[in-house]
Amino acid sequence: MRKYAPLLTLVSVVLLGVGLVVANMISTPTRTAPAAAPAARAAAAPPAAAAPSAAAAGPGPASAPAPAAAPAVTQKAYTGRTAGNEATVAVAVNDGKATAYVCDGKNIEAWLSGSLDGDRLSLAGRTGSLTATLTDRATLGTVVVDGVAWPFSAAGVAQPSGVTTGRASLSEVAARVGWTVEGTR
């Protein structure tokens, strides 16, 4: 038994690793959800670019009673900064839900969450809020943290290549926003 103890250790490490990867794969919603959503929309409405107006004309059969317009984008991440470069702003949108992370690495930090109605983002958190308009390419608006308001702009990052550029500029922040968005589902 003793003779094989190191091998047992090795095997248990491998098993734990593989088990965690499988658990992650099972619970990762990213790959299945966006694949299904555009398909449903394509069936219900003309080209994706006309999504807001199309949704106003008549929501798809599968969609729940929509309070306002359908989200302008289904799943997208944006990274940018406030106008005076006071803080970085990362916004992630997924299925009408949105999460933002504002941070300057020192004093300013806020997690905000909210919704995307049509092209309108409105998010709030314990210490701030964010309102913005959003297109596929960028989001522009105002973020308030601890009572101070800054205009900000953030450019959309396309997956998967954009994820890399987004990371290059915002590093772990983008990753954290990504996790949070997925985590709220």
Next chain:
Amino acid sequence: MRAQQVRAPHGYARATDTRALVVAFAVGSLVSVGLGVYGSLHRPAFFALNVAGFSSGLAAKAWLTTAAFVLALVQLLSALVMYGRLGARAPWWIGGLHRWSGRVAVLLTVPVAVHCLYALGLRADEPRVLVHSLLGCFFYGAFAAKMLVLRARTPDWTLPVLGGAVFTGLTALWLTASVWFFTTSGLTF
């Protein structure tokens, strides 16, 4: 498995088993390269299960790695005692302490590594991140090789060298991740 089945030929009092050594290093290299290839080919999911009780995935990872590093210090000290480098006679329990602290330490690193590989992947966009990615691959390769030489008749230098490599790898991983996280985000849980 193979390393265990190999026997030194009869008649050699201290024959070293070159085959076991080659196997151990080959497996270790394959583990390192395999992790690196997976890390670069796998599309980052930007998602991973979080460990309950921490403010973020990063905080959880930073603390798990810190715990593993503390256990790695136990590893270093207990190894020094076993090799008689600290003067005192090795107490009977030191071997058990070394084995179990090592097992717990490496198991603590697994969720962290899975998160790194699955959610982020092998990256080269910053020096810190590149060094950390390569060290992560190296660490598990060195660990696998060390486990394989433990019960094989490999030359005397292999165990301390591989143990030192594992310890150095984990320390550098801790420095390039946990310490970086604590210095940029503060000591958050």
